[in-house]
Amino acid sequence: xxxxxxxxxxxxxxxxxxxxxxxxxxxxxxxxxxxxxxxxxxxxxxxxxxxxxxxxxxxxxxxxxxxxxxxxxxxxxxxxxxxxxxxxxxxxxxxxxxxxxxxxxxxxxxxxxxxxxxxxxxxxxxxxxxxxxxxxxxxxxxxxxxxxxxxxxxxxxxxxxxxxxxxxxxxxxxxxxxxxxxxxxxxxxxxxxxxxxxxxxxxxxxxxxxxxxxxxxxxxxxxxxxxxxxxxxxxxx
Amino acid sequence: xxxxxxxxxxxxxxxxxxxxxxxxxxxxxxxxxxxxxxxxxxxxxxxxxxxxxxxxxxxxxxxxxxxxxxxxxxxxxxxxxxxxxxxxxxxxxxxxxxxxxxxxxxxxxxxxxxxxxxxxxxxxxxxxxxxxxxxxxxxxxxxxxxxxxxxxxxxxxxxxxxxxxxxxxxxxxxxxxxxxxxxxxxxxxxxxxxxxxxxxxxxxxxxxxxxxxxxxxxxxxxxxxxxxxxxxxxxxxxxxxxxxxxxxxxxxxxxxxxxxxxxx
Numbered sequence: 001x002x003x004x005x006x007x008x009x010x011x012x013x014x015x016x017x018x019x020x021x022x023x024x025x026x027x028x029x030x031x032x033x034x035x036x037x038x039x040x041x042x043x044x045x046x047x048x049x050x051x052x053x054x055x056x057x058x059x060x061x062x063x064x065x066x067x068x069x070x071x072x073x074x075x076x077x078x079x080x081x082x083x084x085x086x087x088x089x090x091x092x093x094x095x096x097x098x099x100x101x102x103x104x105x106x107x108x109x110x111x112x113x114x115x116x117x118x119x120x121x122x123x124x125x126x127x128x129x130x131x132x133x134x135x136x137x138x139x140x141x142x143x144x145x146x147x148x149x150x151x152x153x154x155x156x157x158x159x160x161x162x163x164x165x166x167x168x169x170x171x172x173x174x175x176x177x178x179x180x181x182x183x184x185x186x187x188x189x190x191x192x193x194x195x196x197x198x199x200x201x202x203x204x205x206x207x208x209x210x211x212x213x214x215x216x217x218x219x220x221x222x223x224x225x226x227x228x229x230x231x232x233x234x235x236x237x
Numbered sequence: 238x239x240x241x242x243x244x245x246x247x248x249x250x251x252x253x254x255x256x257x258x259x260x261x262x263x264x265x266x267x268x269x270x271x272x273x274x275x276x277x278x279x280x281x282x283x284x285x286x287x288x289x290x291x292x293x294x295x296x297x298x299x300x301x302x303x304x305x306x307x308x309x310x311x312x313x314x315x316x317x318x319x320x321x322x323x324x325x326x327x328x329x330x331x332x333x334x335x336x337x338x339x340x341x342x343x344x345x346x347x348x349x350x351x352x353x354x355x356x357x358x359x360x361x362x363x364x365x366x367x368x369x370x371x372x373x374x375x376x377x378x379x380x381x382x383x384x385x386x387x388x389x390x391x392x393x394x395x396x397x398x399x400x401x402x403x404x405x406x407x408x409x410x411x412x413x414x415x416x417x418x419x420x421x422x423x424x425x426x427x428x429x430x431x432x433x434x435x436x437x438x439x440x441x442x443x444x445x446x447x448x449x450x451x452x453x454x455x456x457x458x459x460x461x462x463x464x465x466x467x468x469x470x471x472x473x474x475x476x477x478x479x480x481x482x483x484x485x486x487x488x489x490x491x492x493x494x495x496x497x498x499x500x501x
Binding site: 065066068069070071072073074075077078081082083085086168172173174175176178179186189190193197199200203206207210211214215218219 | 425
């Protein structure tokens with residue numbers, strides 16, 4: 001027994017170093033590609049649910065409910081093993097020509113994050129009192145002006161802290177893609193571990209790598225939340 | 238149609254895995270993982286929440302660090318940490334069930350402690366002042382005053398935590414633990430050519446369970462709101478003061494100005 005001796009140089013040298021670096025690259029690419037796409041989709045979903053008709057609202061509710069009530073891993077399986085079978089043949093040929101597991105990973109991550117983000121955007125919108133729109137239109141602003149100039153800037157302040165939380169969630173979610181063979185950070189770490197048995201070293205490195213991104217995000221989120229709570233408390237008194 | 242056909246052929250395998258010929262699996266194991274993890278995470282989360290709020294500075298800081306670090310790393314990484322560290326330290330292969338439960342407890346314990354902390358913070362300050370004025374020791378305050386109240390208040394949060402854990406237990410698939418997702422993966426291999434039906438059905442099973450649980454949480458929230466609305470003295474205050482109270486006490490909810498005003 002006893003603690004094994006640590007030797008980080010193994011992990012940082014030669015092949016293993018390049019494996020780790022490519023893992024970091026793929027994790028950051030998944031995150032960097034999925035985040036803006038998810039945000040755009042979330043804005044579309046929130047707009048449809050907030051300003052659209054009944055049918056649109058029900059469709060968005062269904063989309064959100066599916067992504068919130070099933071495991072991310074299962075959503076990934078549904079895309080990668082299930083829906084991939086029924087896509088149009090031409091589309092499938094294009095996807096299979098590149099890396100299908102990467103494509104389906106990004107699609108899954110975008111839908112998953114967008115479902116959660118759309119709810120944050122909507123609750124941001126709802127947090128703005130109705131009196132604001134009424135006051136704006138009473139002052140002679142058009143409806144779109146009232147929304148764009150008065151409601152959205154305030155809704156944004158309410159939505160930002162939870163959206164930052166979703167960024168953290170999305171970065172962590174990229175690790176799931178390891179299960180279908182995407183060579184992101186966690187997958188590379190597992191492979192290096194199986195070749196070197198340097199459990200502590202390898203996982204310390206990737207744990208630190210995740211924290212390097214998530215900790216600052218979480219701290220910023222908490223600070224914004226606190227400021228928001230303080231300012232709305234001041235307004236109330 | 239395929240779904241019915243799969244259900245007819247595999248319903249006992251989906252529910253119990255290879256049991257009684259082999260270890261318990263399937264939906265029953267998913268339920269066991271969720272219940273074990275939640276019961277183990279609760280005391281940890283409570284200790285962390287209390288440490289952050291009332292502990293000496295060093296302990297409070299350590300608890301805060303734990304909450305941030307545990308939430309900052311994917312659950313899959315925690316699973317791998319435990320799964321590979323146990324054989325290194327004990328020279329014995331890690332048990333998949335223990336690995337998954339411990340990983341979920343570490344990860345969700347941090348989230349749950351935030352839920353509990355919010356519940357404690359939301360208690361009116363006067364309660365602590367009154368208790369201190371009565372000369373109650375802090376252990377007694379926690380047991381007799383804090384706990385009974387937050388248990389009701391955080392019940393919806395606990396149920397939500399349960400749905401999160403049920404969804405996360407799907408990662409048992411990665412370490413070949415025969416829970417629901419793993420079992421359905423086996424059925425998929427068995428059938429060879431029905432992946433969409435199998436995984437759509439898997440999603441549907443999780444959906445029904447988690448959706449029902451979240452409905453239950455909503456019902457409790459509504460009930461609690463109804464009870465507090467009947468007893469809340471803040472509703473009887475003049476408008477400005479009541480608006481202030483409504484905002485302060487429930488930062489997560491929008492104050493119902495219409496109600497406050499009509500009472501004033």
